[in-house]
Structure formats: C-alpha cells, structure tokens
Amino acid sequence: MLTASYERLGLRPGDSVLDLGCGFGRHAFAAVRLGAHVVALDAGSDEVDGVATMFAAMAMEQEFEPASVHATVVQGDALALPFPDHTFDRVICSEVLEHIRDDVGAMRELARVLRPGGTMAITVPRAGPERINWALSDEYHNVPGGHIRIYHRRVLESRLQSVGMRVRGHHFAHGLHSPYWWLKCLVGTTNESNRAVRLYHRLLVWDIMKAPRTTRWAEALLNPLIGKSLVVYLEKPQ
Numbered sequence: 001m002l003t004a005s006y007e008r009l010g011l012r013p014g015d016s017v018l019d020l021g022c023g024f025g026r027h028a029f030a031a032v033r034l035g036a037h038v039v040a041l042d043a044g045s046d047e048v049d050g051v052a053t054m055f056a057a058m059a060m061e062q063e064f065e066p067a068s069v070h071a072t073v074v075q076g077d078a079l080a081l082p083f084p085d086h087t088f089d090r091v092i093c094s095e096v097l098e099h100i101r102d103d104v105g106a107m108r109e110l111a112r113v114l115r116p117g118g119t120m121a122i123t124v125p126r127a128g129p130e131r132i133n134w135a136l137s138d139e140y141h142n143v144p145g146g147h148i149r150i151y152h153r154r155v156l157e158s159r160l161q162s163v164g165m166r167v168r169g170h171h172f173a174h175g176l177h178s179p180y181w182w183l184k185c186l187v188g189t190t191n192e193s194n195r196a197v198r199l200y201h202r203l204l205v206w207d208i209m210k211a212p213r214t215t216r217w218a219e220a221l222l223n224p225l226i227g228k229s230l231v232v233y234l235e236k237p238q
C-alpha cells in the first residue's frame with residue numbers, strides 16, 4: 001500500500017525516480033512496475049540488500065524488462081546524495097525526514113538532485129495522530145533512529161519552500177493505521193502477542209492484500225480525520 005500517489009506526482013513511464021529512504025522498497029517496486037527508472041537509496045544495509053534481492057526477483061518474473069527499465073539500489077546518506085544536480089524527474093521521500101536532525105539539509109539535497117520542472121512527494125507522520133503516539137508511549141519514539149520531531153503541515157511546507165520548492169497540494173493517508181499504532185502504544189510497541197494487536201494487524205494485512213470496498217470506503221472517510229501520514233506534493237520551478 002503506497003503512501004504517495006503516483007498519479008498526483010505525475011509519474012510517467014521512462015521517468016527517472018529517486019526513492020530516498022526506500023526502506024524495504026514498496027514505492028520503488030511500484031514505480032518500476034509503472035515503467036520508471038528507479039534509484040532506491042537507504043542508509044541501512046539490510047534495506048538495501050532486501051530491495052536489491054526483490055528487484056532481481058521481479059526481473060526474473062518479468063515484472064519489468066531490465067533491458068529497458070533500470071532498477072538500481074544505493075546505500076547512502078540523505079545529507080550527501082551521490083548524484084549530480086538535476087538528475088531525477090521525480091523524487092519520493094516517505095517517512096524519513098522525522099528521523100533526520102538536519103532535515104533542511106536533506107530537503108536541500110532532494111531539491112538539488114531534482115530537475116527544474118520535476119516533482120517531489122514528501123510524507124511524514126501527521127501531527128495529531130503522532131502526538132497521541134508520543135503521549136501514550138516513550139518507547140514509540142525514544143529509541144535509536146526513532147522520530148525526533150513532529151511536523152505541522154505549515155512548518156513542513158515552509159521548510160521545503162525555503163530550499164526552492166513550490167507546494168502543489170497535500171492529502172492524508174492510512175486512516176486505518178492510526179488506531180493500530182495507538183493500540184500498540186498502549187500495550188507496548190514490541191508486544192506482538194497481544195490478541196487485539198494481532199487481530200488488528202490481520203485486518204490491515206487483509207486490507208492491503210485484498211483492498212475490499214468496505215475498508216477502502218472506511219479509509220477514505222478516516223483519512224481527513226485521523227490519517228496517520230501527511231503527504232505533500234511539490235514542484236521545482238523551471
């Protein structure tokens with residue numbers, strides 16, 4: 001399940017895409033399937049190795065054609081991206097900036113490698129649901145590599161504008177996920193044996209795999225109210 005909308009990002013076959021902080025690759029895999037040339041970058045070796053393995057499996061299964069679509073994995077630093085200026089048509093940075101102390105430095109790098117006229121999607125935890133998580137559990141955020149700030153939309157947009165980006169719009173995503181994380185914060189974020197947590201997780205997996213109308217409608221209603229993620233779309237001026 002994607003957080004950013006490729007339709008709103010304007011992704012087209014043949015576009016070059018940077019997925020910064022790719023994690024285990026959900027946005028990168030979807031972009032490759034749509035015919036984009038993708039560079040998936042993460043600081044973690046486990047994440048990089050996992051995405052590389054999945055790209056190889058997708059090529060074997062002919063989910064994309066390696067001769068015409070490039071899928072590359074890079075281990076790197078968001079504050080010193082190993083790419084020339086204006087390299088990418090699209091940039092995705094999903095649930096990353098809340099972990100980086102020098103977030104404006106990372107934003108500046110993202111803007112640098114995006115071509116003029118290119119578009120960017122930034123996603124971070126939404127302020128309201130995130131504050132509840134922090135209030136319920138120190139364990140949720142006070143861990144090595146955890147969340148170090150809570151973004152309000154205006155602050156996030158202002159910082160992105162300060163590095164030369166133009167805001168095009170925003171929306172909220174994953175309304176079904178906020179109550180799941182509130183529940184986990186109540187019982188312990190590492191407590192996977194709790195029955196309510198296991199049942200809710202099973203619901204989320206079913207929703208991701210089957211995308212039934214009932215949960216799609218529920219999420220559409222919940223997203224504006226308690227969507228866990230804020231998604232901001234931007235453009236680099238010509």
